[in-house]
Amino acid sequence: MPSSKTTLKDLAAHLGLAHSTVSRALSNHDAISQDTKDRVRHAARQYGYVANSGARLLRTGHSQTVGLLVPDIVNEFYATIAKNLADDCSQRGHQLMLLVSDDDPQRELKLLQALLETRPAGVVVALTAVPRKETLSHLAGVRCIQFLRVHAKVQGLTVGADDAAAARMAIEHLLSLGHRAIGYVGVSEALSTGAARLRGYKETLEEAGVAPDPALIALIEPSVQGGARAAAQLMDRSPRPTALFLSSPQLALGGAQWLNAAKLRVPGDVSVISYGNSSWFDLWGSGLTAVSLPIQELAATASALLFRESGEELSGQTSVLLAPSLVKRGSTARMRA
Amino acid sequence: MPSSKTTLKDLAAHLGLAHSTVSRALSNHDAISQDTKDRVRHAARQYGYVANSGARLLRTGHSQTVGLLVPDIVNEFYATIAKNLADDCSQRGHQLMLLVSDDDPQRELKLLQALLETRPAGVVVALTAVPRKETLSHLAGVRCIQFLRVHAKVQGLTVGADDAAAARMAIEHLLSLGHRAIGYVGVSEALSTGAARLRGYKETLEEAGVAPDPALIALIEPSVQGGARAAAQLMDRSPRPTALFLSSPQLALGGAQWLNAAKLRVPGDVSVISYGNSSWFDLWGSGLTAVSLPIQELAATASALLFRESGEELSGQTSVLLAPSLVKRGSTARMRA
DNA sequence: TGACATAGCGCAAACGTGTGCATAAATAGC
DNA sequence: GCTATTTATGCACACGTTTGCGCTATGTCA
Structure with missing residues (x-):
């Protein structure tokens, strides 16, 4: 009877366990026997159990959400950071929230406020040219990587091109x-x-x-x-x-x-x-x-820095600038005399 | 003392109100006087109050999250649907979760499962060629629009090109x-x-x-x-x-x-x-x-259909196919004799 | 003056999960 | 056979919000 309304308690009742045991089994806790874990996981699949991330967030105080704020997702630069971030997120069991500001500071602020309600683990931003003051103060409370565009008043690391x-x-x-x-x-x-x-x-x-x-x-x-x-x-x-x-x-x-x-x-x-x-x-x-x-290295660097361990934090430098290179093709030539 | 730890109760205590009143004031409920609403909103700004979306999800049972599942976000087609969806989301106070499958069915399944934990309001998908069975059954429990790629076993509306x-x-x-x-x-x-x-x-x-x-x-x-x-x-x-x-x-x-x-x-x-x-x-x-x-019309249509009112639902047709057009340029010419 | 409608607000109960602590069962040591 | 130790599980509370219901003022009408 796979219903998405199944809860931990339902599973526990069906298995004759306490819901706390089921919780620990699903999160692979040490103190649970392998046999119990197997039974729980099997029942979870059978019943189509889907955890409620809201309850988890409420309990733990933070989510696995990562925000990406960009002016334009069709732009290849920003699509590339989105791709890299999405890759790393899925590897680490995080989720990616996409915020597209369209270079509108007001919209940028609204999007960021909504994101903060999910208590995100971090955020990568390419801010508008003149962000709202509230935008900046909101950013102060969260792990933040600035991508390409740098705003001096925002603390946190910066990844960009020179x-x-x-x-x-x-x-x-x-x-x-x-x-x-x-x-x-x-x-x-x-x-x-x-x-x-x-x-x-x-x-x-x-x-x-x-x-x-x-x-x-x-x-x-x-x-x-x-x-x-x-x-x-x-x-x-x-x-x-x-x-x-x-x-x-x-x-x-x-x-x-x-x-x-x-x-x-x-x-x-x-x-x-x-x-x-x-x-x-x-x-x-x-x-x-x-x-x-x-661009690929920039995006990979930004993503890696966002997910860096706290140990490696703030080792002096706060900005990564990668060097560009010249690709000569046919559109430039010596000036005619 | 703007701390992101401020809660409804804190605000209520500070204002001498019940937290339920504060909740109603912030959600613009009818039975609250305008004066109270103003006071509450002012205090909320002052204290930097940020609602906890987890608690809200837990209580209401559903979120304002919309999922977008695509194989490749750098691809202009999918970036365009992302842009349109992001636009409509921000207008309606929804959030956009971006899932990039990289055309890997296993990853697609994992991403979708994580999305479902947020009890999303809907989802726009461009599935992999051969999705996992679980992916399809998961999709059955949520409002779903298929974009470009059509999978017969998925119920819901479809928007694509002919x-x-x-x-x-x-x-x-x-x-x-x-x-x-x-x-x-x-x-x-x-x-x-x-x-x-x-x-x-x-x-x-x-x-x-x-x-x-x-x-x-x-x-x-x-x-x-x-x-x-x-x-x-x-x-x-x-x-x-x-x-x-x-x-x-x-x-x-x-x-x-x-x-x-x-x-x-x-x-x-x-x-x-x-x-x-x-x-x-x-x-x-x-x-x-x-x-x-x-492509622009396709993306706009998909987004509009996702956010359509339930009244307008299932009026017979379940798929929208838009006609392409020929743009003649110089790369085609009459075959040489 | 008392009954009554209404606007404005408070009380309290959920929602589903994680986690510290207590407890029961099993094993080992003497 | 009794205690000490380990292993496995249950109990109970807390997280912050929404919402049905009930209560209090304030005014209105008979």
Whole structure:
């Protein structure tokens, strides 16, 4: 009679045991004989017993839930951390709660509040650019890993890419090819990632003796459409940039679409480099050069840190920055004389 | 003294109320004066009160949790349903539990069992090809929407694309261009989607008087690498196919990468059509022709059906099939004489 | 003035589980 | 055969919340 209404007491009554014994048997407690354990497990299967996680949470005060807060789950970066976290969770018997903020601070707060009601074991977050104050104070009470985006006021560990170094790498590559008028397409400086990439861009130019031209900097929302609009905008400047740095794969996709539509030759008319790699970068013309993030390693690291043992805790460093690498393809070339 | 240990009783004691009154005030019950509600809410904020969802679940017998079970969250199709479901959940005050099976039936079962412990309000699933028996019986006890993949033994509503019609559409397009030797790259027939696509492929060929050639059919695991291997395999046949039908975007990506590497001209040497559209299909050569799924509508429909009112329930039809559409780009052309 | 409706709130009982402690049974030591 | 020790199990309470029911004020009407 498998009913999901079966409870520990029901099982105990059927087996002629105390419900405490059944509880211990199911959680593989030492003081229970193997024979009893077997009988209990068999009966549990037979009756379709499903534990009530609410009762357990009430009793123990904490759940096996892990939260993942991201702005956009369709974005490959965040989907990858979701995948890794889901993997580790299932290995360790945890559950994964997915919170998608859509970059809305109010929604982010509501989602986080709901998550806290489950007394989660930890949380991995990529916060909005300007989170609500309550969001930050809520985060103080829970084990928290910041992923990619870093917010200074949040305590806990941080796992991200070295965005400034990545931008530097991209710009140095373009400089080495002779480019000087380099357009920058990026996101708001309110985002730690946006700020770091822009800083890397500016500093690298300045060190090469090139003054960053505000007219060649387009800050825009991080969408495919945004990338197209920004590319259109920059390529309309005069003097026109001879190279473009598109600071995310989505922006790169939009930029590429627009360049295709505008019949501009790459790298003939303009060199293009993207921050963040993607499988389809091979397929655009002679390939789209990119600074590649070790996204798989980042995600694995974040997940591992969340589940780290408390012993290994706070060994000095509180942030892990992984280095990007340059993947040269056909979209960048020496500037025409 | 905002501590997450604050409980209803604490609030009640501080306000000189009974904890039942506090509970009613927070859940906006009728019989509580507005004044009391305001006082309670203020105190709750001040003390950083966070309800214990476990206690609530224990008392009410059900949670506001919604489960999403998918084989792969990085896959754009499943990421899209996740996004839509997350949207609707946050609007309605539900939580989203993410279960990633990685197409492993055993893991799928474990994840589902853990989910059931939270007494979820419903679940959206894309099951593995051959689920465990227990998985199916567990699913019988919960409101369930099947997404894309359909398993006959699971009761509940179904939302998917008309895979057979989609394959038919692709093959008819190729037939109309004069192709007869059409290669098929797809996934296992154990998957409902795989079976339907292959069926559409075969039937359409037969109706056109072309006998499906087993040598032109490659069934492979649904990965980028698989697509590349399958393309290599089919293009090695003699006579060599003049067109390829790649039955998923990932397979298409792999196929395109291999064709690029093999220096084969598209559509000069071979026409290519994909099932499932993607933004970057515009960027490969002169574009990759595809049969496009209304993925956004599918996801929205699945989510809406999960949250439908019980009144509207079971109005005869139990499955929603949405029609695909053909997006012609440059990768298909009339067969050379 | 007394009966009565109503709004606002308190009492107390559950919900199912984990766990400290006591207890019973079995074994071993003398 | 009696005690000490180990092994296996039962007892009872607590966790924080929701909710049916009953109680108290306050006002209303006869």
